[in-house]
Amino acid sequence: xxxxVDQGKALAAFQRACAGTKEEFGDFFLTRLLGLExxxxxxxxxxxxxxxxxxxxxxxxxxxxxxxxxLDICMGHLINHQASPGATLELKIQYLDAATRGRVVxxxxxxxxGGTWFLRADARDSxxxxxxxxxxxxxxxxxxx
Amino acid sequence: xxxxVDQGKALAAFQRACAGTKEEFGDFFLTRLLGLExxxxxxxxxxxxxxxxxxxxxxxxxxxxxxxxxLDICMGHLINHQASPGATLELKIQYLDAATRGRVVxxxxxxxxGGTWFLRADARDSxxxxxxxxxxxxxxxxxxx
Amino acid sequence: xxxxVDQGKALAAFQRACAGTKEEFGDFFLTRLLGLExxxxxxxxxxxxxxxxxxxxxxxxxxxxxxxxxLDICMGHLINHQASPGATLELKIQYLDAATRGRVVxxxxxxxxGGTWFLRADARDSxxxxxxxxxxxxxxxxxxx
Amino acid sequence: xxxxVDQGKALAAFQRACAGTKEEFGDFFLTRLLGLExxxxxxxxxxxxxxxxxxxxxxxxxxxxxxxxxLDICMGHLINHQASPGATLELKIQYLDAATRGRVVxxxxxxxxGGTWFLRADARDSxxxxxxxxxxxxxxxxxxx
Numbered sequence: 001x002x003x004x005v006d007q008g009k010a011l012a013a014f015q016r017a018c019a020g021t022k023e024e025f026g027d028f029f030l031t032r033l034l035g036l037e038x039x040x041x042x043x044x045x046x047x048x049x050x051x052x053x054x055x056x057x058x059x060x061x062x063x064x065x066x067x068x069x070x071l072d073i074c075m076g077h078l079i080n081h082q083a084s085p086g087a088t089l090e091l092k093i094q095y096l097d098a099a100t101r102g103r104v105v106x107x108x109x110x111x112x113x114g115g116t117w118f119l120r121a122d123a124r125d126s127x128x129x130x131x132x133x134x135x136x137x138x139x140x141x142x143x144x145x
Numbered sequence: 146x147x148x149x150v151d152q153g154k155a156l157a158a159f160q161r162a163c164a165g166t167k168e169e170f171g172d173f174f175l176t177r178l179l180g181l182e183x184x185x186x187x188x189x190x191x192x193x194x195x196x197x198x199x200x201x202x203x204x205x206x207x208x209x210x211x212x213x214x215x216l217d218i219c220m221g222h223l224i225n226h227q228a229s230p231g232a233t234l235e236l237k238i239q240y241l242d243a244a245t246r247g248r249v250v251x252x253x254x255x256x257x258x259g260g261t262w263f264l265r266a267d268a269r270d271s272x273x274x275x276x277x278x279x280x281x282x283x284x285x286x287x288x289x290x
Numbered sequence: 291x292x293x294x295v296d297q298g299k300a301l302a303a304f305q306r307a308c309a310g311t312k313e314e315f316g317d318f319f320l321t322r323l324l325g326l327e328x329x330x331x332x333x334x335x336x337x338x339x340x341x342x343x344x345x346x347x348x349x350x351x352x353x354x355x356x357x358x359x360x361l362d363i364c365m366g367h368l369i370n371h372q373a374s375p376g377a378t379l380e381l382k383i384q385y386l387d388a389a390t391r392g393r394v395v396x397x398x399x400x401x402x403x404g405g406t407w408f409l410r411a412d413a414r415d416s417x418x419x420x421x422x423x424x425x426x427x428x429x430x431x432x433x434x435x
Numbered sequence: 436x437x438x439x440v441d442q443g444k445a446l447a448a449f450q451r452a453c454a455g456t457k458e459e460f461g462d463f464f465l466t467r468l469l470g471l472e473x474x475x476x477x478x479x480x481x482x483x484x485x486x487x488x489x490x491x492x493x494x495x496x497x498x499x500x501x502x503x504x505x506l507d508i509c510m511g512h513l514i515n516h517q518a519s520p521g522a523t524l525e526l527k528i529q530y531l532d533a534a535t536r537g538r539v540v541x542x543x544x545x546x547x548x549g550g551t552w553f554l555r556a557d558a559r560d561s562x563x564x565x566x567x568x569x570x571x572x573x574x575x576x577x578x579x580x
Contacts, residue, residue: 002166002196010174014159017199023148029155029199030208031200057221059286059334063175063216064535065235067428069210079431088209088527088570089551092237092382096402111423116181116524116574133401133408135384135425137524139551141204150304184441234406234427235380237527241547256568257518257531261379278546278553280529280570282379282427284406293458303446304449307489313438319445319489320498344452344464347511349576353465354523362500369560370437378499382527433497 003053003060010054015095025080038077045078047071047106048098053098060129067106067123068093071134074108075119082110083144086117091136102126108134115140148198148205152208164273169224181215183222190223192216192251196244206243207276212251212268213238217277219253221262228289231262236281247271253279260285291348293350300344315370318414326360333369336397337361351388351421352421357396357412357413358383361424364398365409372400374435376407398424405430413421438488438495442569445489461506470568471505473512480503480513482506482541486502486534496533497566502541503528509543510554521552526571537561543569550575 017033026038034055037048047070057063072091079086108121116139123132171183179200182193192215202208206225217236231266253266261284268277307323316328324345327338347353362381368377397412398411406429413422442578444479452468469490482505492498507526514521543556551574556569 005163005168005174006165007163010159010163014155018150018152018155019241021149022203023150023201023203025203028203028212028245029201033199043302054178056174058167058168058170058173059146059230063214064236065175065210065214068213068217068236069239071209072209072213085204087243088206088240088551090237090239091209091213092425092527093213094235094408094427095233096400096408098232109386111420118384118386118524119424133410135382135423137384137424139271153491209511219462234408237382237570241553256529256565263379263531264530265568275546278555278570280527280568282529294456295453295458295464297453300449304445308445313440313491313493315493318444318493319440319491323489343556344460344468346464347462348458348463349520349522350458353507354526355465355500355506355507357526358503358507358526359498361502362498362503364555375494377494377533378530379454380527380529381499382525383503384525385523388500388522402496422484 005054008054013054020126025077030069031073034066034070036073039121040081044108045074045081045108047102050103051101052088061100062104064095065129070104070106071121071132074106074121075136078108078110078119079117079138083113083140085141086138087141089137089139093132093134095132097129097131099131100123103121104131150199150287154197158199160199163247170222176218179211184226185226188254190219190226192219193248195248196246201211206245207249208284209240212277215249215251216266216277217232219266220281222255223264224283225237228258228285230286231283232286234282236279236285238277238279242274242276244270244276247278266278268270294387295344299342301377303342303344315367318360321402324356324360326363330371331373333399335364335366335371337400338393340393341391350388353396354385360394360396361411361413362424364411365426366397368398368400368409369407373403374432376428377431379401379427379429381424383422383424385422387419387421389415394421440489447489448489455504460512465504469505470503471508477492478544479564480509480516480543482509482568483538483549485538486536496535497539499530502567504558506558506567507554507568510571513543513545513554514552514573518548518575520576521573521578524572524574526569528569530566530567532564532566534560534566539566
């Protein structure tokens with residue numbers, strides 16, 4: 001395969017990651033590297049980013065691990081936003097379609113809150129096609145704020 | 146939180162990622178960035194890497210998405226090694242313990258081969274403690290080599 | 291534990307199961323034993339049943355396996371209804387709350403159709419409380435009707 | 436489909452279920468109905484049963500829900516045996532092969548013990564073929580005995 005990663009775009013992402021000095025919810029090295037934009041519309045959390053070619057797998061589609069990272073961040077940030085920091089007990093992701101470029105938007109919602117949280121999230125590509133569907137179970141690490 | 150990412154180590158990882166020019170199984174941007182060492186002992190695939198602080202979450206433990214990436218690569222590379230490229234239909238990961246530093250080794254094995262592949266993989270930290278357990282389901286993208 | 295199963299109700303369920311002579315989608319021994327009512331509102335499949343005490347676990351709540359059976363039937367019948375018989379590749383269920391009595395309604399929907407089907411389903415108790423959330427992946431066993 | 440359930444065998448199972456008067460771990464209505472034999476070799480729990488045709492789906496193979504029930508019981512009994520009663524937070528099962536008759540043996544083991552338990556279990560048919568692989572996450576309902 002003769003595909004080459006656009007090193008200029010990768011460098012820009014890396015510099016963005018290094019420019020930040022916080023390591024906290026909403027703004028840490030991985031969120032800056034992947035260019036994640038995290039918002040909280042209504043009761044949900046949304047995590048949006050542009051697919052860059054440094055995020056691809058050998059088949060030139062968005063790596064499932066990158067999508068897993070964005071979906072995990074989406075659900076973890078929702079819990080932190082609505083309660084307090086949590087730890088992922090388990091995460092399952094179904095990969096419905098491949099993304100190759102454009103903007104991906106993950107949207108997570110709580111199915112049940114409590115000492116144990118149950119959540120779901122999905123990811124859609126720029127055409128609105130469902131590309132991944134996730135469910136996860138978390139425990140709160142301390143009492144809600 | 147006043148934790149700072151070691152930018153020298155992050156830069157070294159980034160330069161390693163950019164130094165490679167292949168985008169193929171065993172050697173692509175994400176494997177170089179995370180420093181994944183991929184081997185095939187016996188019927189298994191092992192993926193080993195050092196936890197660097199740019200891989201951490203806001204709680205200063207190895208991000209679940211990075212672990213998901215390594216586990217997905219572990220199982221996907223095993224399929225490619227033993228048959229041909231596959232696509233992840235679904236992946237579930239249980240997070241048993243947190244890793245903060247040191248070497249992590251993921252080990253994946255096939256539960257059943259065929260048009261649909263079923264696999265499992267685990268991840269252990271440098272003390273040998275089980276930190277994650279994954280199962281996944283894949284379809285082959287073309288007939289085996 | 292001094293709880294006793296109501297043998298009259300269990301006998302009625304068993305007789306209902308034995309009265310049927312079909313073993314096909316929508317009407318087979320297990321659906322009759324559990325008293326499952328299967329309908330197809332819109333693009334969904336619904337499976338409703340009354341919790342009987344022979345379906346309980348030692349803690350006197352609806353056994354997770356019975357709920358798994360109803361949810362699996364819900365999703366499998368949807369696929370059969372919309373396409374052709376399928377086989378479950380995998381099924382994940384999160385148990386959000388315990389049910390002890392009353393009517394449970396499972397509702398399943400397709401996330402993506404194709405050679406591989408991705409589905410989700412939930413189960414609610416008679417108060418409308420979400421008690422279980424499932425996702426599953428299936429392969430079609432023959433070309434759609 | 437002209438398959439008929441052997442009503443004599445179904446009746447024997449039902450009578451066995453009704454003959455018991457306990458509703459506790461190791462011996463409750465569903466374990467008696469399915470004929471589950473529950474043992475604890477070493478650190479594991481094993482649940483064995485004969486496939487009867489009243490346990491089949493419309494395609495005449497062991498219903499995934501019955502297998503889910505046996506696997507859930509296997510892991511839940513292990514926790515109760517080693518600690519105290521638990522509640523399933525989530526359960527995932529991969530179905531690797533179909534069983535149609537003979538003895539099925541499920542074997543469950545703990546991956547991690549604690550306030551949250553992580554477990555895995557598999558099921559094999561009478562030829563030793565792996566037919567299902569499960570992982571689950573549980574919370575203890577009270578302090579261990």
